Amino acid sequence: MKVLKVKNLNFGYNGSQILHNVSLEVERGELVAILGPNGAGKSTLMKCLAGVFKCNGVEVFEKPINEYSREELARIIGYVPQAIVPGFMRVFDTVLLGRRPYMGLKPSKKDIEAVKSTLKMLKIDHLALKPINRLSGGELQKVNIARALAQEPEILLMDEPTNNLDLRSQVEVMKIAREFVESGKTAVIIMHDVNLALRFADRFVFMKGGRIIKDGGRNVLTPGLFEEVYGVGGVIAEVQGVPVVVPDLVD
Template identity: 65%
Template sequence: MIETRNLRFSYGEREVLRGISLEVGEGEFVAILGPNGAGKSTLLKCLAGILRCEGVFLKDRSVRDYSPKELSRVLAYVPQRVEPGFLTVFDTVLLGRRPYMGLTPSEKDLEVVEEALKRLGIEELALKRTNEISGGELQKVSIARALAQEPEILLMDEPTNNLDLKSQLEVMRLARELAKGGKTVIMVMHDVNLALRFARRFVFMKDGRKIADGGLEVLSEKLFEEVYGVRVEIGEIRGVPVIVPL
């Protein structure tokens, strides 16, 4: 569904992505993992079409060939940071319907927004301005706006930032549910244990390169030492792998 072919990207003279080839199909839930500066967020922005680059393909068509409206009907991006503003939460989420709306929102647009707010458990915030809510609540608003786009592919950059433990679990369960329903979910994460609990495929990056890609079978203590420079022990609790730094 979405792929990169020997993707390279530089900020000026600094090369950030070095020959990344990656193919993600329908209904996959992929966690992109790695240390700070590995190129994870840059990769996600390339996939989203935010950074203009060669080598990114959506449904066998270059992302660069899509119009913004076409792309936003297929793909939604949740950034790492969201700036609050003076719009209400409801109107902010309604912005996710722009690819479909005419001059005024339809009944369906309003229903989709209400459903997105409900799925994130933030219905009671609908009439509050986004500069009146917490950072964690604002993060949920950003995810709700992405859901309102009804995308086939959801790209999320550290979506559990600023969230308490309960909210982290809610967001990850939602992502897993979306993938089971056929949507493609690609998520940049720093919390390795949270990723291992919910995602089904893991892409490890370091220094702009893909180091490992696969399911739980790719996990090894050697991999974590290579990627993070940290010795770990891999255990298991109730069938879920747990990474313990030593």
């Protein structure tokens, strides 16, 4: 079964066409990295997949995304945008918002335990009572990820989740994403760090100008592809069995 399917998607707003004839299929158990330069349409595509933007041509579990209610979709898709606006809520309460699709008038014991375990997983349980407007950028990003994971979704969509994170935290977040898909679920992640993507992802979708330029496994990685997508050449080497891109210096 196709977990996500996009067929001939054309989408834009404010009078500008952003996505051009985009088609994509994602299987259960895949970790898909979406890569490309700034302005490639990656975040717009992600918002279409998450149901943030209403559009035709997107299916979730072989059903048009527009046929789901917001609550139904929230039980299936956990979406991590690039940033959230800090408010005065505590970290614990912010992550608890991820349980709203399951809660009644008040949180159940299961809801509370789900938040506690998620905070512990991301190693931010010591921040539980801290207001989110007093967090660092990296801490806030982890809270954002924790809220999506607390939803216990089947599909995790993350838009540049490793931004603002130190090297250790970047690896920890990607390991969590890897474990998520190995449990039989699905993750689609927008990334700028090509080498981090190469270490953890199964598939690589390269975008430019609102179009998918290349979609595939490690076999699609060539110096010519990086020249076409990023406008910079380089060398693809291998370190401990993992491909590494070493870009040329740009004049």
